Amino acid sequence: MRARTYILMCAMALAGAARAEAWAWSVHRLVAFRAMQAMGAELPLPAERAWPVLWRAAVAPDAAGPGQLPPIDHVFHVTRDRRARPMGNAPRRIQELTWRLMSEELPDDQVVFELGRICHLVADLSQPLHADGKARNPDCGRVHPLFEKDADADRELASVAAVAPTTGTTATGWESRMEALAGESSRDFDAVCAAYAPGHPGYAAVRDVTRRRVACAQGQTLAIWRAILAQRGAAARRRREAASWAYVSVPLVLLWFLIRGRVKREEGRWPGQGTVRRDGRDASERAFRKLEERLGLGRDTVRGGRG
Numbered sequence: 001m002r003a004r005t006y007i008l009m010c011a012m013a014l015a016g017a018a019r020a021e022a023w024a025w026s027v028h029r030l031v032a033f034r035a036m037q038a039m040g041a042e043l044p045l046p047a048e049r050a051w052p053v054l055w056r057a058a059v060a061p062d063a064a065g066p067g068q069l070p071p072i073d074h075v076f077h078v079t080r081d082r083r084a085r086p087m088g089n090a091p092r093r094i095q096e097l098t099w100r101l102m103s104e105e106l107p108d109d110q111v112v113f114e115l116g117r118i119c120h121l122v123a124d125l126s127q128p129l130h131a132d133g134k135a136r137n138p139d140c141g142r143v144h145p146l147f148e149k150d151a152d153a154d155r156e157l158a159s160v161a162a163v164a165p166t167t168g169t170t171a172t173g174w175e176s177r178m179e180a181l182a183g184e185s186s187r188d189f190d191a192v193c194a195a196y197a198p199g200h201p202g203y204a205a206v207r208d209v210t211r212r213r214v215a216c217a218q219g220q221t222l223a224i225w226r227a228i229l230a231q232r233g234a235a236a237r238r239r240r241e242a243a244s245w246a247y248v249s250v251p252l253v254l255l256w257f258l259i260r261g262r263v264k265r266e267e268g269r270w271p272g273q274g275t276v277r278r279d280g281r282d283a284s285e286r287a288f289r290k291l292e293e294r295l296g297l298g299r300d301t302v303r304g305g306r307g
């Protein structure tokens with residue numbers, strides 16, 4: 001990608017309107033942008049075409065319109081109480097979107113759009129206040145918009161590098177892996193709430209936590225995008241192989257029928273016709289001689305020669 005395009009895209013990623021839902025939109029777009037940058041040619045579209053799609057998709061789950069998801073799909077409040085069920089549907093929704101992308105043939109634009117929506121939910125689960133809630137700290141409702149507004153204003157987040165996932169990597173399904181991600185994020189829940197308690201320094205106390213969570217969101221997004229695209233690549237290869245087998249096997253089968261039909265026709269001819277002509281004549285000659293011998297007659301007698 002040329003430097004000018006890159007700078008333009010970076011500026012666009014950071015120039016999002018702040019919204020008090022999930023991360024601010026600029027953070028969602030930033031995570032999508034950095035993941036797109038790291039993927040390079042692995043994405044089905046070149047960056048110049050992928051970015052306008054990701055720009056919309058990275059915030060589509062929050063915005064009215066195509067791709068919007070209900071609030072319950074943006075959270076997964078883990079609970080320390082083993083008897084209580086976690087609240088939220090984000091890991092399940094990520095699993096469903098992943099399955100769909102892995103199994104369906106879709107246009108490249110739509111694949112990139114769905115990758116962007118997955119990126120949004122992964123970023124949500126990387127946010128500590130999406131991974132726990134009022135049951136643990138009733139003040140978190142007040143803290144949520146303050147924290148996200150401050151994160152939105154933190155321009156240093158643009159230089160955060162992706163961190164490869166460490167939690168949930170041994171889990172078999174994406175739902176379990178995403179639950180593990182929420183579990184990891186929830187460990188910073190108390191720190192974020194405490195930072196905004198009266199008399200505390202606010203965002204300055206959790207700047208490093210925020211960078212770590214954004215780095216984690218980028219790493220998890222890359223892991224899930226790569227898994228999806230590898231699966232789609234394998235499926236496409238299988239389809240190509242099946243098609244090339246058809247190219248080879250159809251003419252071979254036709255040839256086989258052609259040869260078989262010809263042999264049948266040859267078998268159906270009378271002796272003396274075509275390829276069996278000589279054999280037929282030899283067989284009748286032999287039968288004639290046998291008859292002559294049995295009758296004790298000379299050859300000429302039977303054949304009506306001079307008696």
Ligand SMILES: [Zn+2]
Nearest residue numbers: 022062074124
């Ligand atoms: Zn969200």
